[in-house]
Amino acid sequence: MAIKSDISESRTPADIVKTLRSGIGPVSEEVIEEIQARIPEYARPSDEIYIKVVRMAVEQAIEGFLDRIESPDAPWDPEPFRMIGKGEAAEGRNLEPLQAAMRLGARVGWRRLTELAGPLGLSPQSLYDLGEAIFVYLDQLADAAAEGFDEARAHAAGEMERRRGRLLDLLLSVPPASPDAIADLAKAAAWRLPRTVACVALDDQHGACRVPPLPPDVLTGAGRALPCLLVPDPAGPGQAQLLERALRGHRAAIGPAVPLTAAATSLRWAGEALDLSRRGVLPRGLLRCEDHLATLVVFKDEELVSALAEVRLAPLAHLRPNQQDRLAETLLAWLRHGRGAGEVAAKLHVHPQTVRYRLRQLEELYGDQLADPDIRFELEIALRARQAVMPGR
Known part of the structure; x- marks a missing residue:
């Protein structure tokens, strides 16, 4: 979207833009100082590379604004600011610090414009048009950054989900995977290794297993041949009640708590209990294998x-x-x-x-x-x- 302006009879004169460009350096420094003084997330005075990146982003923003004032019909590339949004996601922040930094930058830019209004011969209407253009541009920068941020977060979430899917495959493999391989993948998936786990077998009679909302440390395998969950530390405080609330209304079987390396065994028992429930041997609804061990033993062979x-x-x-x-x-x-x-x-x-x-x-x-x-x-x-x-x- 191009910014249209009525500045000096529909366009800012080239000499005015040239004068504003000559002041980019000092204005950029002032913006950076304001940001680092007022926004703790960006206060890294000893990190030269980070300061260089911040300066580049500030100068790009100012240059981009002047380009659009000079040539309002020229196409605008939002990619640099989408990348800034992605960078915020990579730093683990939300968008509030970035939005605050943009507002600070706009305030500094507006302050400098008002100081230059007289020497540049800007009329009050021209100054007003420039101010409006600043805030239109600010909104577009914020939209581009938000788009990049959301894309990065979605990609990170998808990648984390894929890693956790691979981790679940590894934990349920027979024979068990090596402890080192499990530990490495668990670290990459940001999953704390528990001492014990219990697997839940989920009913998939209609081919569309819906996994209920669960805590983030529960690994889900809705797309497996036997849809399942892997619950860490099932005997921990409140875990049993939490699981029962989440699975209320589902046909599922909770396997016994076992060491992490025996996760496949817990799932096998849960699957057998679920099968017996489908056949009417065990009750419908949510089952705990521990409550039906005698029946599971009897029907083993x-x-x-x-x-x-x-x-x-x-x-x-x-x-x-x-x-x-x-x-x-x-x-x-x-x-x-x-x-x-x-x-x-x-x-x-x-x-x-x-x-x-x-x-x-x-x-x-x-x-x-x-x-x-x-x-x-x-x-x-x-x-x-x-x-x-x-x-x-």
Whole structure:
């Protein structure tokens, strides 16, 4: 956008611009002194390279302003000021110091113009037009710097996200990557190495896994074959509650806390729990593997469990399905909660006499097997697996 002005009958005379150019050096020095005195972020008196960069930026700004006053229709290149905005992002600052520096520079420039108005023969209207042009130009410099700043921040965020994605791949690799490789990539990704981690397996049944907002130290892998999160120090203060709030309403499984080098194991267990949830073996919603370890163990090798069930539940096989269900339920309660009919009846919400009758049936079916602790253990595994896959459990 060119700056149009009514200065001295629509254009500043060349001799006036020439006079203003001759004063760029002293004005630049004054602007730099003001900036360094009033804006702590730019106060680096011992850094000669930095001062040189600041001086170059100030002189460029003043030269650019005079060029646009002299030739308002000439194209303007915002790239130098976009680069300045990128530099601010690289320094880790926001745009407030730069905007303050620009305002200071504009004030100094306006002050010098008012001092030169008389010697240059500028009318009040011409002086007013120059002042307006300064602030239009200031807005455009600020816009260019903001554009560069946003671009640099977006690029940095994207690069950091890519580094964290590579770090997650490394942490979940099998066999585990070397500690040195993990430490180097973690440093590049600005990620503090924790002592323990827990992985969360996320449901992706519809092919569009949405990762909820989470703290920045949680690594996310929404695009992996098994979408997941990696949570550092899961047992830390407030971590469990924070994770539960973030994942409320999602179907997900939280793996157990493990050393950093065993992250892949935590994810594997979480994935197995999520699969059992999809099949209806485990509840829907948010699961913690630690609450379902027995079921995870039982279903680790389903063929073996099926073979065990076929052997240990054979005495029930000839009964009608509803009889099998009642006796299996009673036997599991007896194995889990004690051998008194009263305790079993309380768990099943039936009359103790009903439990005694069923237990006599079970003694007839199993005989001395129920006295063998190894058989009782295997029976409990088989009955737990049967209960887990029963419809409507």
